[in-house]
Amino acid sequence: xxxxxxxxxxxxxxxxxxxxxxxxxxxxxxxxxxxxxxxxxxxxxxxxxxxxxxxxxxxxxxxxxxxxxxxxxxxxxxxxxxxxxxxxxxxxxxxxxxxxxxxxxxxxxxxxxxxxxxxxxxxxxxxxxxxxxxxxxxxxxxxxxxxxxxxxxxxxxxxxxxxxxxxxxxxxxxxxxxxxxxxxxxxxxxxxxxxxxxxxxxxxxxxxxxxxxxxxxxxxxxxxxxxxxxxxxxxxxxxxxxxxxxxxxxxxxxxxxxxxxxxxxxxxxxxxxxxxxxxxxxxxxxxxxxxxxxxxxxxxxxxxxxxxxxxxxxxxxxxxxxxxxxxxxxxxxxxxxxxxxxxxxxxxxxxxxxxxxxxxxxxxxxxxxxxxxxxxxxxxxxxxxxxxxxxxxxxxxxxxxxxxxxxxxxxxxxxxxxxxxxxxxxxxxxxxxxxxxxxxxxxxxxxxxxxxxxxxxxxxxxxxxxxxxxxxxxxxxxxxxx
Amino acid sequence: xxxxxxxxxxxxxxxxxxxxxxxxxxxxxxxxxxxxxxxxxxxxxxxxxxxxxxxxxxxxxxxxxxxxxxxxxxxxxxxxxxxxxxxxxxxxxxxxxxxxxxxxxxxxxxxxxxxxxxxxxxxxxxxxxxxxxxxxxxxxxxxxxxxxxxxxxxxxxxxxxxxxxxxxxxxxxxxxxxxxxxxxxxxxxxxxxxxxxxxxxxxxxxxxxxxxxxxxxxxxxxxxxxxxxxxxxxxxxxxxxxxxxxxxxxxxxxxxxxxxxxxxxxxxxxxxxxxxxxxxxxxxxxxxxxxxxxxxxxxxxxxxxxxxxxxxxxxxxxxxxxxxxxxxxxxxx
Numbered sequence: 001x002x003x004x005x006x007x008x009x010x011x012x013x014x015x016x017x018x019x020x021x022x023x024x025x026x027x028x029x030x031x032x033x034x035x036x037x038x039x040x041x042x043x044x045x046x047x048x049x050x051x052x053x054x055x056x057x058x059x060x061x062x063x064x065x066x067x068x069x070x071x072x073x074x075x076x077x078x079x080x081x082x083x084x085x086x087x088x089x090x091x092x093x094x095x096x097x098x099x100x101x102x103x104x105x106x107x108x109x110x111x112x113x114x115x116x117x118x119x120x121x122x123x124x125x126x127x128x129x130x131x132x133x134x135x136x137x138x139x140x141x142x143x144x145x146x147x148x149x150x151x152x153x154x155x156x157x158x159x160x161x162x163x164x165x166x167x168x169x170x171x172x173x174x175x176x177x178x179x180x181x182x183x184x185x186x187x188x189x190x191x192x193x194x195x196x197x198x199x200x201x202x203x204x205x206x207x208x209x210x211x212x213x214x215x216x217x218x219x220x221x222x223x224x225x226x227x228x229x230x231x232x233x234x235x236x237x238x239x240x241x242x243x244x245x246x247x248x249x250x251x252x253x254x255x256x257x258x259x260x261x262x263x264x265x266x267x268x269x270x271x272x273x274x275x276x277x278x279x280x281x282x283x284x285x286x287x288x289x290x291x292x293x294x295x296x297x298x299x300x301x302x303x304x305x306x307x308x309x310x311x312x313x314x315x316x317x318x319x320x321x322x323x324x325x326x327x328x329x330x331x332x333x334x335x336x337x338x339x340x341x342x343x344x345x346x347x348x349x350x351x352x353x354x355x356x357x358x359x360x361x362x363x364x365x366x367x368x369x370x371x372x373x374x375x376x377x378x379x380x381x382x383x384x385x386x387x388x389x390x391x392x393x394x395x396x397x398x399x400x401x402x403x404x405x406x407x408x409x410x411x412x413x414x415x416x417x418x419x420x421x422x423x424x425x426x427x428x429x430x431x432x433x434x435x436x437x438x439x440x441x442x443x444x445x446x447x448x449x450x451x452x453x454x455x456x457x458x459x460x461x462x463x464x465x466x467x468x469x470x471x472x473x474x475x476x477x478x479x480x481x482x
Numbered sequence: 483x484x485x486x487x488x489x490x491x492x493x494x495x496x497x498x499x500x501x502x503x504x505x506x507x508x509x510x511x512x513x514x515x516x517x518x519x520x521x522x523x524x525x526x527x528x529x530x531x532x533x534x535x536x537x538x539x540x541x542x543x544x545x546x547x548x549x550x551x552x553x554x555x556x557x558x559x560x561x562x563x564x565x566x567x568x569x570x571x572x573x574x575x576x577x578x579x580x581x582x583x584x585x586x587x588x589x590x591x592x593x594x595x596x597x598x599x600x601x602x603x604x605x606x607x608x609x610x611x612x613x614x615x616x617x618x619x620x621x622x623x624x625x626x627x628x629x630x631x632x633x634x635x636x637x638x639x640x641x642x643x644x645x646x647x648x649x650x651x652x653x654x655x656x657x658x659x660x661x662x663x664x665x666x667x668x669x670x671x672x673x674x675x676x677x678x679x680x681x682x683x684x685x686x687x688x689x690x691x692x693x694x695x696x697x698x699x700x701x702x703x704x705x706x707x708x709x710x711x712x713x714x715x716x717x718x719x720x721x722x723x724x725x726x727x728x729x730x731x732x733x734x735x736x737x738x739x740x741x742x743x744x745x746x747x748x749x750x751x752x753x754x755x756x757x758x759x760x761x762x763x764x765x766x767x768x769x770x771x772x773x774x775x776x777x778x779x780x781x782x783x784x785x786x787x788x789x790x791x792x793x794x795x796x797x798x799x800x801x802x803x804x805x806x807x808x809x810x811x812x813x814x815x
Contacts, residue, residue, distance in 0.1 A: 072640070362650070
């Protein structure tokens with residue numbers, strides 16, 4: 001009798017134990033799920049700012065950081081989860097609702113024995129990185145062994161970004177702005193049939209298509225050297241992307257006055273309708289996909305390229321960036337905030353390709369970037385909670401060397417200049433710490449060259465050498481790893 | 483950047499530049515194990531100190547007397563027998579050689595300690611210097627000092643690997659903190675915790691009052707040695723004494739508010755312990771004192787000063803090392 005009670009008691013106890021342990025497991029799983037965080041990071045930048053290379057290097061270095069052997073530091077020592085050794089695992093995967101960012105093909109190009117930079121982006125794509133780590137905070141440590149931060153990063157052609165301000169403009173306003181710009185120094189020299197269109201003429205699809213092509217040619221001429229301008233609207237004309245309905249793109253700036261009556265069926269009337277359709281069917285959906293639901297952003301700026309291209313291109317890039325970034329304001333002035341409920345916490349403005357200058361110029365590069373991004377009153381185009389300026393290079397192509405040259409001690413860059421094929425030393429000059437003055441432009445203070453990416457065969461397992469990528473990462477997402 | 487003629491930006495024809503060695507850290511295959519401490523120590527000119535002069539002259543007088551006496555004694559022996567004289571000379575000579583070796587070793591270690599001090603002062607300046615690239619020579623000194631023990635040397639290798647030519651001085655220092663000093667700090671705290679626990683146990687179980695004082699003294703000195711070793715100093719008796727002296731000087735001059743707060747907190751912890759048992763409380767006090775001494779040793783031996791938010795916390799250290807001694811539920815926070 002007593003034995004049976006004992007048995008029952010035992011069974012009871014073991015049942016209770018089992019229940020307790022399964023409850024504990026469930027609680028842990030629940031905590032793990034509750035602590036899992038997901039965030040979308042936008043990488044914003046005009047074309048040629050280096051978004052694709054940046055993303056490739058970032059993903060690759062992150063991926064390898066969790067696979068370092070004991071005693072290896074890797075290339076992200078300033079990213080806390082890597083430095084503290086708490087990063088357990090990083091998995092990369094494409095996003096569910098978007099084309100996959102061509103990470104592996106891009107990486108293969110960089111890791112090739114004769115490496116090349118990946119080609120520029122032609123369409124919208126994204127990639128996710130799930131970073132599993134051991135929490136170090138007092139609370140997190142008690143609740144779970146490991147938890148995950150999922151970072152989704154989106155890449156898109158920089159040209160598309162330029163269309164953002166158009167959402168707020170009417171056809172007449174936009175036309176007036178574009179025509180004013182097209183008469184400015186430099187652009188005025190580009191001829192094109194679109195300049196001679198009569199708004200009142202009857203519209204045919206052929207005429208509209210001819211106008212689109214002629215305007216696209218004009219935009220292309222603006223962007224290519226020798227002009228190398230950035231503010232080319234609509235940017236989509238230069239980078240169509242897949243499955244775009246060309247009929248929506250059949251418009252160009254016309255000299256029409258706002259409020260004036262237009263003849264139905266005339267070119268002006270049809271183009272206005274196409275303009276609205278373009279905004280509605282192409283620009284808006286793009287922004288809804290890309291810029292909804294993210295709260296952190298890298299803004300990449302090719303300051304070096306702009307300096308190299310001369311004063312006109314420099315000012316034009318500044319205009320383009322400021323116009324675009326105005327839309328990201330958090331208050332009601334920023335229409336993305338109004339339209340899509342967009343709120344941004346943290347923005348990192350980064351001058352890319354900073355391996356084109358010597359390391360002692362990084363400070364000036366940051367100051368110059370700051371000067372480029374602020375308006376005359378010293379305001380940033382987007383007032384976020386936290387913002388920071390950085391000199392960045394996703395792939396470090398050069399080495400700094402201190403040498404004696406013509407009796408002076410200077411720091412020079414050593415690397416393989418594109419199309420030269422051999423290691424050379426270069427003195428790139430000085431970056432002005434303020435917006436360059438006319439004298440700065442005239443007096444040849446700087447000269448930058450594009451470099452060949454370095455051969456990475458030697459440290460394949462360690463990742464891609466870079467400049468300040470880890471600090472950028474730490475600033476933007478480091479606070480999530482508690 | 484340059485005071486002279488401005489150099490025109492562009493490609494420099496090959497062969498027109500001369501590299502300046504050592505300006506930027508170049509990875510070397512392995513670090514030199516031996517440090518030329520004398521090269522590191524830069525000694526300022528000082529006035530004559532009469533106390534030292536007195537000590538030195540007295541020591542010289544005594545040494546002279548001993549040498550003369552020994553000479554006479556040896557001469558005496560030689561007169562008696564050649565063999566006896568030769569054996570005595572050999573004995574005396576070996577004593578002399580050992581003495582010279584001993585003093586030399588102690589002196590070298592003292593110099594090393596002093597150079598560590600110089601390095602720390604320089605390091606403090608460099609930690610403020612963003613955007614400059616002047617500190618690479620200093621970094622080499624720092625690395626040489628820290629690779630004094632195998633663990634430190636491995637970490638330094640890792641550091642050299644992670645440091646890029648694009649990191650400015652402040653970043654280089656920050657990286658050094660992250661990669662090299664954090665693990666070393668942990669090891670040093672471990673030594674302090676062990677010592678605190680040992681002295682606490684020793685003091686609480688010792689039957690006679692005098693013995694616990696001896697235990698504390700012996701264990702504390704051993705702890706200081708261990709801490710110094712962690713940071714690559716090679717402590718011998720004399721340099722440990724110098725270190726302890728400096729620790730006490732610092733302790734008297736720099737009883738900062740947070741130390742007071744820490745000690746207060748530790749006392750509160752002690753009061754809780756006091757409720758448990760008088761003897762145990764004594765032990766805990768001894769442990770707290772040792773831990774505090776340990777932290778002073780860490781601050782003296784660490785090649786870079788602590789960043790403000792990284793400063794070690796006495797209370798936490800005490801809780802970690804002595805917590806297990808107290809009955810559950812009555813541990814100090």
